[in-house]
Amino acid sequence: MNRRLLAALGSAALALSMAACSGDGAGSGGNDSDQPGDLTIGVSMPTQTSERWIADGNSVKEKLEAKGYQVDLQYAGDDIPTQSQQVDQMITRGADVLIIAAIDGTALSGQLQAAADADIPVIAYDRLIRDSPNVDFYVSFDNYKVGVAQATALLVGLGVQTKDGAKGEAKGPFNIELFAGSLDDNNAHFFFDGAMDTLKPFIDDGTLKVTSGQTNIEQVAILRWQQEAAQRRMEDLLTSSYTGGTKVDGVLSPYDGLSRGIITALQNAGYKGADFPVVTGQDAEIASVKLIDDGVQSSTIFKDTRLLAEQAVVAAEAFLTDKAPEANDTETYNNGVKVVPSYLLPVQTVYKDDIKPVLIDSGYFTAEEVAAGQAG
Numbered sequence: 001m002n003r004r005l006l007a008a009l010g011s012a013a014l015a016l017s018m019a020a021c022s023g024d025g026a027g028s029g030g031n032d033s034d035q036p037g038d039l040t041i042g043v044s045m046p047t048q049t050s051e052r053w054i055a056d057g058n059s060v061k062e063k064l065e066a067k068g069y070q071v072d073l074q075y076a077g078d079d080i081p082t083q084s085q086q087v088d089q090m091i092t093r094g095a096d097v098l099i100i101a102a103i104d105g106t107a108l109s110g111q112l113q114a115a116a117d118a119d120i121p122v123i124a125y126d127r128l129i130r131d132s133p134n135v136d137f138y139v140s141f142d143n144y145k146v147g148v149a150q151a152t153a154l155l156v157g158l159g160v161q162t163k164d165g166a167k168g169e170a171k172g173p174f175n176i177e178l179f180a181g182s183l184d185d186n187n188a189h190f191f192f193d194g195a196m197d198t199l200k201p202f203i204d205d206g207t208l209k210v211t212s213g214q215t216n217i218e219q220v221a222i223l224r225w226q227q228e229a230a231q232r233r234m235e236d237l238l239t240s241s242y243t244g245g246t247k248v249d250g251v252l253s254p255y256d257g258l259s260r261g262i263i264t265a266l267q268n269a270g271y272k273g274a275d276f277p278v279v280t281g282q283d284a285e286i287a288s289v290k291l292i293d294d295g296v297q298s299s300t301i302f303k304d305t306r307l308l309a310e311q312a313v314v315a316a317e318a319f320l321t322d323k324a325p326e327a328n329d330t331e332t333y334n335n336g337v338k339v340v341p342s343y344l345l346p347v348q349t350v351y352k353d354d355i356k357p358v359l360i361d362s363g364y365f366t367a368e369e370v371a372a373g374q375a376g
């Protein structure tokens with residue numbers, strides 16, 4: 001019997017005894033524990049250093065509060081012990097559902113066991129939580145396709161391919177470098193796999209050359225997705241592999257924050273204008289959208305966090321009404337223990353021409369925000 005059912009039975013018993021005392025007929029009272037205002041959803045987000053997680057946290061909170069639920073939203077400052085402690089507290093404070101975007105996808109097994117013991121459903125938000133049987137649902141985007149889209153945007157930026165997938169005019173060879181996200185984030189692997197499957201034929205036939213020779217995810221990963229670390233790695237690559245007039249033509253970057261670090265390193269090394277390398281991204285962060293608008297960054301991948309938040313709320317409500325949330329993928333996301341039923345949203349590549357139709361016309365940003373490179 002689950003905890004909510006016990007609570008429901010408890011309040012039904014209370015209602016009955018109150019009815020007996022007051023002489024009210026059967027049917028008065030009701031089950032207060034099912035009122036949204038009595039239910040709390042714990043929302044654990046990884047960090048506030050990246051815009052997207054602030055937007056995600058705010059959207060989930062607003063949407064849940066609009067339905068009358070209580071929300072316990074916490075940010076963990078990209079610190080694993082802090083996130084563990086925050087989730088522990090959400091459980092002791094009596095959360096009815098947990099929505100968690102993990103910093104390290106393998107570090108929350110203890111918390112998830114405690115949640116399971118208290119019959120609290122857990123929704124993994126955007127990042128899959130691994131190595132635990134106690135993940136009940138996963139809401140995310142099609143992460144493999146994000147990687148495919150990033151690599152395709154690199155090929156399009158270099159002119160090797162056209163936007164509609166045809167062969168482009170450019171033959172290369174082009175010098176490129178690869179970056180990946182944090183190895184403890186399950187998504188980083190999906191992004192890199194999607195990208196490498198797309199780039200490999202072009203590396204194999206010599207169209208693309210990874211000048212540094214660093215092509216394994218372990219060599220190119222950036223811990224905690226840190227902008228400064230990406231800048232340092234790009235600086236190191238430029239000094240070690242781009243000497244004697246060799247120029248870098250393109251950089252596969254999996255996240256806008258890393259792209260900005262990479263762009264700074266390239267600018268400091270004197271790259272500018274038409275010769276500026278093609279740099280990809282992800283998340284459509286406002287500062288990067290401006291860089292795309294200014295012709296500095298080549299592309300980003302837009303993931304509409306408003307829709308993701310909506311799906312998390314739909315899943316949470318399903319659990320709160322003792323239903324299984326509707327999945328649209330029950331195969332892809334094996335967390336090491338089980339395949340977690342998932343709801344995956346589509347993604348969209350944004351080049352300069354797409355800023356208005358995709359980001360501004362949908363109300364994600366205003367034209368003024370894009371021009372200023374700052375939201376709000």
Ligand code: BGC
Pocket residue numbers: 050052126127181185187188225254255256282283303
């Ligand atoms: C998310 C990306 C984000 C990255 C860094 C990933 O788990 O899916 O959207 O760019 O984390 O925050």
